[in-house]
Each structure stands twice: as structure tokens, then as C-alpha cells.
Amino acid sequence: MNNKNTALTAAIVLFGLLATSVLFAEEAMPKAPAASKAQPQVKPGTTPDARTMSAYTQKGADTCIKCHDEDSVFPVFSIFKTRHAQTADKRSPFAYLQCETCHGPGAEHAKKVPPGQNQAPIITFGPRSKLTKDKLNPVSVDKQNKICLSCHQGDDRINWHGSIHANADLACVSCHRIHVAHDPVLSKTTQAEVCYRCHTKVRADFYKTSVHPVRAGLLTCSDCHTPHGSSAEHLLIKPTVNQTCYTCHAEKRGPFLWEHAPVAEDCSLCHRPHGSVYPALLTKSLPLLCQQCHSVAGHPAVARTGDALPGGSSPPSAFLLAGSCTNCHSQVHGSNHPSGVRGMR
């Protein structure tokens, strides 16, 4: 680790540079106007397209609800059971321009049109806007997300830009449902189903015999992954695989007197976190798993065959059966016993 200090210094300098330039820049930025029911202003960046599309409605949400009632093609009433419709929270869309906070000016859209003609466009959200020729839905994913991020850019969305989900052209509403009382992706018991819509292989993984309790609804994807971008690979909630695993398996953190090097490096060298056909989420059966890295002369180097199974031509072998290597070398995650050199104490 001879150049660790220089790398650390460089990282601190980077932070300093970024923070300094930001502080000055923030001063130069116009602050978002305070929301006022009497005379609200459009937040910068909130509805970049809206201003060129049409004027705002005369009566706000009352105009929209005339058509978008509970029986319409696009029912919206459940939004009143959500945080977005809390007028006492000044950050809420309904404390601001109501429906048009997110959907933009709607006067043109609200105009009556002759039978057979489409309404004038309005900002809408969803994958159809990019996957169909529907001219009513021309808003790109990037622009959709900008509208959401104008309020939700902070916290764990800081890393959204350039994240794997952003680069996959996911809209916020690809996963989130806004006009429902309970967004399924925010519930531990229903979240995984949302993720499985794209991650179909992972869904199958959780039907294997050795799994984390996701099918039981006691653990969910966001317990390990942060879908809005992360500093870690695989969108993990902590910077490394091991730090993520230690949030539930802190007993394996150590540091131990006798460390097992691959364990300290990366749990996934031996475990498949989404599911395995072998016990303890292991990548393969023992002793082959251990023999990938241990070939010391003597018993670790010997091929173990079906001959050593019960009823085989050789006596049943402790090197093969039950816990195999771990029958004796049980402290595979590290040992703090002075005599635990080989994981046997």
C-alpha cells in the first residue's frame, strides 16, 4: 500500500475542489422561489417543456378532475392518499401547481376537441412515451425524470445520473407508481415483483433451495441494493460486497487473528447471494469448492469420488460427506483462536 497516502490526499483534494467550486456556484444560482399559493412560480427545471407547450389551466386540478375521475382511462384519485397531495407540506406538488406541477401547463390539453380527435398533448409519464408512436406521449425518459428529480435529486438519488438504471433508459415511473395509495416498489412484500419485471433471472434464482428470505417477504431487494445509483458495483447499499453483507452478518467481519484471505476480500467468491442449489448459498459442492484453491500435498490434493459414498467400494469418507472439509476446518470465515491457524479451532 505504498501510494495509499497519495491516493487519499488526491481524493481529499478532489473533494475540496469540487466543494469549493460548488459553494461559489451555488451563490451564483438563483434560488428556487418559495412556493406561494397566491402567486406560485415555476421552479427552474421543473417543467422545461411546459412553458412552450401551452398555458396553465384556469382552475387547476378541478379542470383535470372533470375528466380524470375514478372511472376514466387514467384514474388519478388515489393520489389524494399519497404524500404528493398533502397541501400542508409546502414541498408537495398539490401545495404548488397541483396536477400541473408535474404534468405542466394543461390549458391546451383541457380544451374540447371534435369527436375522433386527440386531446392536445400534455406531459405524461411512462414507458409508452418512447415505445409507441403515440404522439400524445412525446416526453422522453430524460425529461420525465428531470421533472421528478427537480424535487427528488437529493439523498440516494445523488448518484442517479450515469447509474446503470439511468443508462438503461429507465423512467422513475418504470418502477414507481404515483397515482396509487401504496407504491408497490416501496413495500417489502411487493417490491421484488417490481424488480423481477426486468430481472427475470433473479426471480428464478429465488426459487432455488438455498436462498435469502425474499420469497418469504422478510427481505427485499433494497435491503442490499440501492436502485438509484451507488458508489459500489451492482448498486450495493455499501461501497463493497463485504461491507454490504456485514450489515446482516457482522459476526463474519473480524478482523480475525487468522483470516481466510478470500473471505476478507469478497464473500461472492464462494457464495451466490441470489440463490444456489447447494446449502449455504455456496457456488458448488464441497470438497471441489475448497479444492479450487487448496492443493497442498496430502488430503486436500486427493480426488474424492463416488467410491467414498455410503455403500461405495471405499469406506465412507469424512473428507467428502456431511460437512466435507468443514467437518474439521469449520472456521472458514476466520478464527480468533490462537490455535486456529487452519480454521480448526
Add this chain to the structure above:
Amino acid sequence: MNTTIRLLALLSLMAPSVLALADDTPKIDTSQWKCKFCAFEEPGVTGALDIGIGYVSDDSYKFGEYNGLNEKGGYFIGNAIVRIRAEDAKYWNIDINNAGLDSRSVNIEGGKQGSYELKLNYDELPHNITDSIATPFLGVGGSNLTLPSTWVRAGSTAGMTDLSNSLHPTDLQTKRKRVGVGATFIASERWKYAVSYRHETREGTRAVGSAFFFNGAQLVMPVDYVTQQIDVSASYTGNAFQARFAYYGSLFSDNNTALTWQNPYVSAAGADSGQLAQPPDNAFHQLTAELGYDFSERTRATADLSIGRMTQNQDFLPVTTNTSLTGYPFALPRSSLDGLVDTVNGKLKITSRVTPKLNLGLTYIYNDHDDKTPQATYTWVSTDTNVNSTTRTNLPYSFRQNKLKLEADYQLTGNTRLSAGFDNDKNDRTYQEVSDTTENTVWGKGKVRIPGTAEMTIKLAHAKRDIGNYEALPWLSPEENPLLRKYNMADRDRDLGSLRIQLLSFNNVSVGFGFEYANDVYSHSSVGLTASRDFSLNADMSAVVDAKTTLYIFLNHEEISSQQSGSSTATIADWSGENKDTIDTIGFGFKHTIIEKKLDVGGDFSITNSQGRVIVDAGSAAAPFPDINADFISAKLYAAYKLRDNLTLKGTYWYQKLDSTNWSYDGVAVDTVSNLLALGQTSPNYSVNVVMMSVRYQF
């Protein structure tokens, strides 16, 4: 380091290009925006209460592994949702789930939206591992396992004549209980503060192996852990600049320090008992800063830095408990480890839309796990029996990763997008066979959209990992085979590919196909892992048939295989091993409204067949391994009948079956192996029916 300097220079160049958004915000007259048709929630209490009974037809630890339905018999169904709304955005939400089961949870959150939020939660998470085991040891669940007074020691399990008399069934299970509290304060439009604390206990038992020389015994080890986690954060959300500063603390403690057990075999060298270390108490503290900044409408940078420290300083156990050994008691160079690992994790990312069609991204990742634990030389006693003639020095393994990622994304046409990238991943290690590895990856991705019809994404990547010198570790005795290449530090060629096609041919029907593969070749490894391959095919479909019916189906076929070589003489390879897993999964389900607003029914079905095949070619005729199989079926049917507007009768029938085999366990009784006193665990097999009836009262 050069990479860091280049990033520094790039950032410096970009800093002056900061753009400010013009203050051209129009004013809107909303004096007529009365929102008189808006159905805002009124102050009051609403919610729903599920009360009922369920019945489980059979005992099964595997069926109830996590859901708490492991015992035959009836159980109470209790779920509740309570929503309290008050004036001025004040609220409380209370959720209670699985009140009658070991997987119960209670979540309470409330406060004043936009000002503060408080959280309190409690949950239990069972892990029922197996109930098919037996042991002759007394004191199971404690830290001192003894043998009955009638126990007959022997040189092998066959000679343990009191075994059948002493054997008693037991189980392996753990249960986590978590209590969490948290608070969030929204201090201003831009600043938010949060604090949370979680206290978790995990109690129960697990299996552990133990040995005296080559005589082994599987033991039941107590689990009595406490883990506390603290999160404190301050978040700033500005128009162009966002930041989050956080502290994370994790404190682990184990109420047991060791497991002591009596030697069931004829003692050698006076080793009448042995002692295993339990996981030591440890702590982790971490400070994190995350920054995000929009240099302009087109360019954004984010930077994360986490600095952490892992510590562990639990008093050492004695070198051995065997007082008969010459030299006892053995001196330790220190009384505890004073273990210390400093971690630094950083990431800097810059993305820029250089032109309306071209996006560029640059990411630098730095991960450092610097183990500063002091080294010392230890006398060690192998399995409480043999004082080793050579001492050993502990090895504080350190790891450092420097990774640079470059990517470009170009919108070729309105419906075609191409991406490509290059990753350089450098990993340094200490005290290991290889000090540094470098892996370079090139990848490309294409996304083609046929409007209204389909979207196809294809991604290909090739990676090549090169290592420096591979040097066998000098302190191992006997030394490792010099031809072995540990796979995480071996030369490797990796090919990755994936294809995803999403069809949108019909209204309300979504059909997708996917294909993924990963192929690794360790071309310079003659002993060790030489190749591995993971390949899967999947398809899924969801459809809204009509206003009353929705359905879904998914299929997945996966093959995971690997090849490795071994050498029984610790020289050139003279045997090979192959592992091949094949897993097929199919699932489908439906929801249907039979009587509108009165009777809904639904079902979820899944079948998974998996097969794990192990082939070992030892160079001479040998019996093959039987496959490791698991056939899993789950079928759930449910219905909800509305008795009144606020009263619904719910019924569920659930059938689940698992047939599994695993040669590691099957046929291995406690005394099958002459030098292993096993627990006699068997592969799980069950067929369970569950019936649930409940009423939902809404208020």
C-alpha cells in the same frame, strides 16, 4: 496515482464552466385554483384489520425455513393497517404483519409531513435450518457440550457402543429480533437530518465441525449475537448541488466466547476436551460524504468518499485447554489481537452530454481495505493435541482496488442507441501469491427500438485479467502445489453477453425474452479452477386480458458449469472435476374478478427442478456421484369475497412440495463414517398443505 491526477486536472478545467440557470420563472395566477373536487384525506382514522386462522398440515423446517410455518397445527392470522390523519399534515401509519407467526413485524411511522418523521419498528426473522439431526452431547444450546456418563469412547464411531442410547434428536434454528427507532427532521427546503438505531439479537443454534487429529465430530454451536447499527446523516439538496454526510456505526457482540466439548473418541495426548472460538466482538465505524453537482445542464459530477475503521480486540482464548501437553500453559505474544482495518472507499463520476446525441462518462473507483493489525508469532496446538514445531505469524491481508471506467453513449438514430466502454481494474493484495492483478474490459451495447413493436438490447463484453508473478507462499508447510492458481488471482479471459427483447405487439400484453451468458477461461491454470460458464434463457409474459383478468407467466433455464484440475501428488494435474448445475423454473399466475366489486380470485403456481451434477475423473474407474436434485412445486389459490362494503372474507389454499437429494447428507447417519460423529442431517423433503381463512374489516 496518475489516474487521480488526470481526474483532478479534468475537474479543474470543468469548474469555470459552471452555468447558472436564468431567473425567467413565470408567475401564474392561481387565485381560482380551489381544488374543490380534490378528494384530500380528511382527519381521522382509517385502516384494515385481518383476523383469521390458518392450518398447516405437516411439520417441516424447510417449508417454514423463513415464514414461520414450520409446525403442524393451527395458527393465528393477524394483520393490521392503521392510518391516522390529523390537521396540519400530521399523520401516523401502523402496519402489523404475521402477528401469529415467528415472522411477525410491527412498523410505526408518523410525524408531520414536511417537518419531521419518527419511526419505530420491530420484526422477527426466523431461520429454521433442520430438525433432522441428533447428537449424543448434552448441554445443546449452551457453550459447554458434555457426553453422558455412560458414554463409551472409542477410536472410531463403530466402537461408540453407547451412541444409540445417548443419541437425542435436536434441531438447528436461529431467530433474529430487531428493534429499530429513527427520526428524520426536515430543517429547511434544502437540509434534512436523519438518525436511526437498530438493535438486533440473534439466538439459536448452528452446526459446526470439530476435530481431534483426523477424528471429527459435528457439534451444535450456540448462537447468541447482538448487533447494533447506528446511522446519522445530514442531506443538502440544492438546485445544482446535493450533498449527504453520514456516519454509520455497527457494533457486534457475542455472548459466548467459546464452545467447549468433550472428546467422544479415545483421547490422544490427553486431549479430553477441545475448545472452538466463537466469533469475536467487533466494531465498524464509517464516515461518508456524497456530493453531486451539475456543472451545467449537460455535465454532472458526483463524488463519494467513505472512511471507515474495523476493530476487534477480544481477549484471546488459551492456546489449548489440554493441560497434559508439554509446555502447557503456552505463552501468547499478546493478550488480544488489537485488530485494526482502515477502509477508504471512493468514487468520482463525471457524465456529460457533449452533444445532443453523445454522452460521455468517466468513473474512478478506489477501494482500500488496509489491515493494520499488528503481527506476532504464535505457538499453536493443532486440535488441542499436537504442539506444532513451527510457529506461525498472523497475516493481515490488505486489498486495494483502483478502477477506471470510460463510457460513451451515442444516439445513432431516433430508435438506435449505441454504447461502448473500457474498464481498467487494478487490484493489489498483500501476503498473497499475487501482489497485483490488472483486468481490462471492453464492452459494447446496442439498443434498438421498433416503435410500438419491440425493443432489443444486446450487450457484449470481453475482459482479460493479467497477473504479475504467482509465487507460492513460503510460510505454508507443507507448501502449496506450485502449479495451483487461485482463481481470484489467476490469468483469466472472460466473455459476457446478454440479449433482452421486449415485445409490445399487442395492447396490454408484454412479452420478453432474455439470454445471458458468462464464460471464464483460466488458460494458465493447470491446477485449480480452469473454466466456468453460466448461461441462462428466460421468457416472461404478462397480460391484461380484459378489465376482469390479468395473468403472467415466466420461464427460466439456467446452466452453471465449471471445470477444475487437481493433483494428488501436488505436482502436475492428475485428476479433474466438473460441476454442472441445471435449473429450470416455470411460474404462472392469474387474477380474475368473477363478480365485480364482490368476488375476486387468483392463483400463483411455480415449479422448479434443479440438478447438481458432480463428475470427478480420478484417472481410474470410480463410482459416479448421483445428482443433487431438488423438485419444488408451489401452488397457491386465493379468493376474496366482499360480504359488505367494509367486510371481506378471504380464503387461501397453499400447497408446496419439495423432493430433494444430496449425497453429502443422504445415507450419512451419525456413525456412517468411522472418523466422523455426524449430526445425521438429511436432505429436506416435504409436502405441506396450508389453509387460511380470515376476514378483513375496513374502517
